[in-house]
Amino acid sequence: MALRRPLAAAVFLALALPAGLLLAPREQEARAALPNQAVLTYDLRLGGFDIGRAEVSVALPPSVAEGPYRISADVAASGMLSVFTDFRSSAATDGALAGATVRPRLHEVANVWRGETRQVRLAYDETAPMPEALVEPPPEADEREPVDPAETVGSVDPLSGALQLVADGDGEAGPVKIFDGRRLYTLALDDPEPASVSVRGFTGPALRADLRYERLGGASRKWDSRKEATASVTLAPPAALGLPVAVPLRVVVPTTGFGGFIIELAEVRTGTPG
Structure with a gap:
């Protein structure tokens, strides 16, 4: 069971991660209009063993200062881990950049863990201070401390948050x-x-920079999750891989007893729609 936390870290720390989320035709057309597009494939390793692969699709406006963005990602267990679990995670976000600040509109996640489907939908409205959250299973059934909705004021979803971190490209x-x-x-x-x-x-x-995580709420009663953690992340500078933002090349998350969890770029496919 301890393998679940390192694999989940890929979602949080790798800019990451739709085996089943499909954009509506109008949203597909909007994505096609965005000039900066790339598909980033990452290998996931734990203690030297391949345990998964993630594919992240990014579509950004001409400038990170203004315009719509769309990010989707798939992560699935492979190698040694696939022997023990059928873990799959799908995520998709769309929003807009305003003054180089992310403004998410909709974030959806669908996971499968040991045959159980887990879903999240976060809807954002400029007139509301906090997102509208639909979560299945709910925190009570998931043996997790609930997060007070008031504490989510000013928050963004994980994929938008990752974009915000790399928008400037200076590692801070x-x-x-x-x-x-x-x-x-x-x-x-x-x-x-x-x-x-x-x-x-x-x-x-x-x-190379330090990526620092601090949990504010939502601790699991089943897992001994850490309140704070630091990972090492290596970033390609903006434009080096065809995107106007820095791109994670390698993330190293220290683990106890497993020799480190590593997320590493394996392939980049870029293109501008014609």
């Missing part, structure tokens, strides 16, 4: 307040330093 951002429907937490990037990196999807100069 946040803290960003994030509510995923079950947990309330902050993520921040700090202590950036120059680095050189070589992964299958990129070779060249980059930035």
Whole structure:
């Protein structure tokens, strides 16, 4: 069961993660109109073993200062982990950037864990201070401390929060307040330093920074989850991979007894619709 937390970390820490969420035709047309598009594929490893793969699709406006964005992501267990679980996670977000600040509109997640379907829908309205959340199973049935809706004021969804962290591209951002429907937490990037990196999807100069997580609410009564954690993240600079934002190349999450959880870029497919 301890494997569940590292795999879930991919969603929080890898900009990450739709095996089944489909955009309506009008939203597909809107996505096609966005010029900066890429599909990023990540390998997930724990203790040197392949345990999963994530595919993140990003569509951004001409400038991160203004315009709509859409992000979707799939993550699924593979390798050693797939022997023990059928874990799959699908997520999709659309929103708009205003003054380089994310303004999410809708965030949807569908997960499968040990045959159980788990869903989240967060709807945002400019006239409301907090998102409207539909969560299944609810916190009480999930043995989780509920988050007071008032505490979610000013929060964004995980994918929008990840975009906010990399929008400036300088390795320093946040803290960003994030509510995923079950947990309330902050993520921040700090202590950036120059680095050189070589992964299958990129070779060249980059930035290495600390990614800091702090849980504010929604602790599980079943899992001994940490209140604070720090990961190391390596970022490709803006435009290096065809997007106007920094792109995570490698994320290393320290774990106890597993030798570290690593998320690493494996492939990049970019393109501008014609």
